[in-house]
Amino acid sequence: MRHPSAVSSVSASGGISAESITELGTVRVRGLLVDEQTRCAHYHSELDVIALLFHCCEEWFPCHLCHEAITDHPSRPWPATARTTEAVVCGVCCSRLRIEDYLRVDACPTCDAEFNPGCRLHRSLYFD
Numbered sequence: 001m002r003h004p005s006a007v008s009s010v011s012a013s014g015g016i017s018a019e020s021i022t023e024l025g026t027v028r029v030r031g032l033l034v035d036e037q038t039r040c041a042h043y044h045s046e047l048d049v050i051a052l053l054f055h056c057c058e059e060w061f062p063c064h065l066c067h068e069a070i071t072d073h074p075s076r077p078w079p080a081t082a083r084t085t086e087a088v089v090c091g092v093c094c095s096r097l098r099i100e101d102y103l104r105v106d107a108c109p110t111c112d113a114e115f116n117p118g119c120r121l122h123r124s125l126y127f128d
C-alpha cells in the first residue's frame with residue numbers, strides 16, 4: 001500500500017500558484033488571490049468589488065490582468081450591441097448587472113456598494 005498524502009504535487013497547467021476561484025451564487029470567478037468579494041492581486045481596494053464576464057471565453061474574472069494571467073488568449077471587449085448582457089457581478093451582494101446599467105452607475109443599484117471610479121479608465125478593455 002502506498003501512502004497517498006506525502007507528496008504535494010504542483011499543478012503543471014499554467015504554473016500560477018496564486019490562482020483561486022471564488023463562487024458568488026452561480027457565478028464562478030477565477031483570478032489571482034481572489035477574495036470573497038472578488039478583489040484580486042491587482043485591484044484590491046475597498047471599491048474593487050466587481051467581476052466581469054469576458055466575451056472571449058464566457059468566463060468570469062475580477063480584472064483583465066487576471067484574465068491575461070490565467071488564459072492564453074487576448075481578451076475581447078463586448079460589442080456595443082451587447083449592452084443588455086449581464087456581464088458584471090457585484091462581489092458584495094452577488095447581483096448581476098447589465099452592461100448598460102453598470103456603465104450608468106457609480107455604486108451597486110442593489111446594495112449600494114461603491115464601485116471604483118478608476119475602472120472607467122479601463123472600460124475600453126471590456127466594452128466597445
Ligand SMILES: [Zn+2]
Pocket residue numbers: 054055056057058067071073074075076
Ligand atoms: Zn477570455
Ligand SMILES: [Zn+2]
Pocket residue numbers: 031032040041042043062063064065066067
Ligand atoms: Zn486581477
Ligand SMILES: [Zn+2]
Pocket residue numbers: 090091092093094095108109110111112113
Ligand atoms: Zn451589490
